[in-house]
Amino acid sequence: MQLWRTADGALLKTFPETVSYIAFSPDGTTLLAAGTNIVWRRVSDGALIESYEDNGSTNHYNRYIAFTPDGHTFLRARAVGEIFAARVPVALHPFTRNGPGLTLHWSGGAGTYQLQQKTNLTAPWQDIGGVITNLSAEVTNQFPSSFYRVISMP
Amino acid sequence: MKMKIPFFALLGTTLLLATLTVKGQSAPNIIWQRTATNIFANDAVAVSPNGQSVASQGTNGVQVWRVSDGVPTHALSLSGSSWFGALAFSPSGGYLVGGDGNSNISLWQTTNWTLVSGMVTRQQGPPVVFLPDSSAIAIGSGTNIEIRTLPKYGLVRSWKAANIQIAALAISPDGTKLASGSDYRNLDSTVKIWEVATGNLLRSIPTAQTYNVGCIAFSPDGTKFATGANS
Numbered sequence: 001m002q003l004w005r006t007a008d009g010a011l012l013k014t015f016p017e018t019v020s021y022i023a024f025s026p027d028g029t030t031l032l033a034a035g036t037n038i039v040w041r042r043v044s045d046g047a048l049i050e051s052y053e054d055n056g057s058t059n060h061y062n063r064y065i066a067f068t069p070d071g072h073t074f075l076r077a078r079a080v081g082e083i084f085a086a087r088v089p090v091a092l093h094p095f096t097r098n099g100p101g102l103t104l105h106w107s108g109g110a111g112t113y114q115l116q117q118k119t120n121l122t123a124p125w126q127d128i129g130g131v132i133t134n135l136s137a138e139v140t141n142q143f144p145s146s147f148y149r150v151i152s153m154p
Numbered sequence: 155m156k157m158k159i160p161f162f163a164l165l166g167t168t169l170l171l172a173t174l175t176v177k178g179q180s181a182p183n184i185i186w187q188r189t190a191t192n193i194f195a196n197d198a199v200a201v202s203p204n205g206q207s208v209a210s211q212g213t214n215g216v217q218v219w220r221v222s223d224g225v226p227t228h229a230l231s232l233s234g235s236s237w238f239g240a241l242a243f244s245p246s247g248g249y250l251v252g253g254d255g256n257s258n259i260s261l262w263q264t265t266n267w268t269l270v271s272g273m274v275t276r277q278q279g280p281p282v283v284f285l286p287d288s289s290a291i292a293i294g295s296g297t298n299i300e301i302r303t304l305p306k307y308g309l310v311r312s313w314k315a316a317n318i319q320i321a322a323l324a325i326s327p328d329g330t331k332l333a334s335g336s337d338y339r340n341l342d343s344t345v346k347i348w349e350v351a352t353g354n355l356l357r358s359i360p361t362a363q364t365y366n367v368g369c370i371a372f373s374p375d376g377t378k379f380a381t382g383a384n385s
Contacts, residue, residue: 001382002361009347009357012378019382022371031371031380038182043373051162052182062384064198068205068221070159073185077199077210081190081217085208085224086182086234087348092160149161 001033003046013046014040017095018060026071028105030091034063040093049091054078062137071109087111090144101140104148106133112153119146166275170216174176186224190217194234194237196255202264216252218267224230228267232260239279249304253280254337259293261305273307275300281323283332285350290340292332294320299334299348315346323378324370331356333379335367342366345381358382 001022003013019035031041032061033124040049054063054076063078077083090108097103106113115124115137128139131153139148181331182361190212190266197211201221208219215232219225235253250262255278261270276296283292290303295301296319316336324333332350336342345367347357361367361381368383 001380003378003380004345004359006347006372006377006379014362017279017382018384019369021331022380022382023375024373024380026374029372032379033382035382036383043378047294050180051182061307062196064196064210066199066201066208068201069203070205073221075199075201075208075221076182076212077197079197081194081197081211081213083186083190083197083199083208083210083219083224084182084187087184087185089183090160092162092313095162105370119370145163147161147163 003031005042011012013041013044015041021064023065023067023074024107025088025107026067027107027109029093030088032065034065034068034073035044036077038063038065038076040091041088042093044093050089068109071107072111073109087152092150103136103139104137104150105136106150108150108152114151114153115148116151117146117148121147125149186345188206188219188224188226192237193328194255196237196239198238198241198252200241200243200250202243203245204249207264209241209243209250209252216241216250216262218250230262230267231271232258232269237279240282242282242284242291243251244304245286248288249284251282251284252283254291255279259291259307270305271307273302277319278319281320283323283325285325285331286327290344292323292325294323294334296320299323299332301350313348315341315348316340319370321366322370324372325350326372326379327374327376331376333372333381334372335370335381335383338365338383338385340366340367343383345379346368 001015022074033039038052093105115128186321199210216229216230240253266272280295290317299315300312318337322335343363363383372379
């Protein structure tokens with residue numbers, strides 16, 4: 001799979017996966033490719049977000065994929081009439097500085113999310129605020145270290 | 155199996171996007187799963203613009219499902235049914251079009267899911283995309299890309315785009331450009347960018363694919379496109 005710039009045809013990235021179908025998420029931030037694996041990549045830098053085996057060792061048949069317009073769900077269809085709907089995984093995107101704090105950004109379409117934090121890796125995750133529908137959140141930078149994650153809520 | 159848990163890590167003033175890999179099951183978070191039961195090795199899929207319906211290969215034609223819970227809502231039967239190389243909803247939501255293994259294009263209206271019209275192309279599983287205003291489709295028909303108006307397939311433009319057949323088609327979101335990939339038997343691994351208004355070749359780009367470009371997608375803002383193949 002390869003990613004190109006439309007304006008001049010310049011090659012932006014080459015990825016190792018062989019695929020039978022490709023779709024961009026409606027917000028344009030992630031790329032979903034279906035082959036023997038269902039592979040998610042972040043468009044901005046090509047980073048791997050997630051890879052699911054899709055039964056798996058053979059490319060005998062083609063897979064097709066599509067997003068719902070709200071970016072919440074993706075559909076995968078393949079041979080012998082097998083179709084599923086699945087939740088689009090949360091993808092983190094580079095965060096931006098916001099004065100003394102930071103703005104965290106993620107994607108995953110219309111849905112509800114819980115931001116969590118811990119100050120060292122062995123501590124339990126703690127909720128920050130309640131469940132939100134935003135795809136970004138402002139946090140204050142806490143020394144010496146701080147970890148954040150975003151969970152997609154059912 | 156391993157599961158990757160992505161998280162933001164802020165270490166002093168160093169900002170990291172990190173991924174912690176732990177043991178676990180990495181599988182899609184399935185909402186529903188169905189089997190329409192057929193013998194075909196292809197199964198196109200398309201979601202309606204209102205997000206409520208998804209169309210895929212049925213047992214004998216196209217099966218429409220409700221996106222929210224996978225309830226089968228409409229079976230669109232075709233005589234001499236075959237696999238689909240392409241399914242697409244019009245951006246207006248009024249039409250569903252399919253290109254099948256019998257080289258037929260079929261057009262349904264989504265108000266009552268009835269078959270409006272059909273036409274025969276010059277290739278199996280013809281790729282089909284809608285122009286943004288939903289008034290016409292671009293199809294792969296053998297060696298040519300054709301622009302045809304709906305619902306009667308009036309020919310607007312036809313131009314040679316491949317030596318044998320068109321393996322993949324994508325249209326830019328603004329409707330000005332088409333990208334095509336050609337058949338593997340031709341061993342043509344270029345992706346070709348065409349001007350919709352004239353059929354002029356704007357660019358022919360060699361890709362890393364071994365045989366051909368089998369799938370193409372434009373980003374929603376049209377500034378990028380992705381290409382790939384099964385081999």
